[in-house]
Amino acid sequence: MLLTTSQLHLSEIVTNDIKYIHALNSLPEVDEFNTSGIPESLDETQNLVLGWIDSQKKEPKERYTFSIVNKETNEFIGIVGLKMGKPNYRSAEIWYKLFPKTWKKGYATETVKEILRFCFNELKLHRIEAGCAIGNIGSIKVLEKCGFIREGQTRKLLPIRDNWIDNYFYAILEEDHNK
Structure with missing residues (x-):
């Protein structure tokens, strides 16, 4: 499956993406608000990604995970995922990670808008939900630019580097998106 925006191609991840995902997940800047921490090895990343790929094959799908590629340069710049909720709720949770050199260029916003479409x-x-650490200003800006509404704050939810960090939770409804 391929989704396209003016600047980006979003395609379901494949095994060839593992090395790029490992490089992305290994960066301290990307790990700053990540609850999983930096992977200890390429094998750890491979096991994670193979699980994502397997869950994309199930019916109904449990998740979608897309690589984000710059159309002009054909460069892998990040990943975006959807964890599907129970079918009767017609909901999902979105998450995303991009290489720091692509931050503040509108790619995350463009990606999230296409995933919402x-x-x-x-x-x-x-309903699409998202969560982020209260200090993750970049993610907060992306979510709010894309029309997500902050619905609340959960105290000390996220285990990040031996600390418990508060989390904002956001959502956007179909009717919000279609306004």
């Missing part, structure tokens, strides 16, 4: 128009979902 896919969720609401093609998957016919009702």
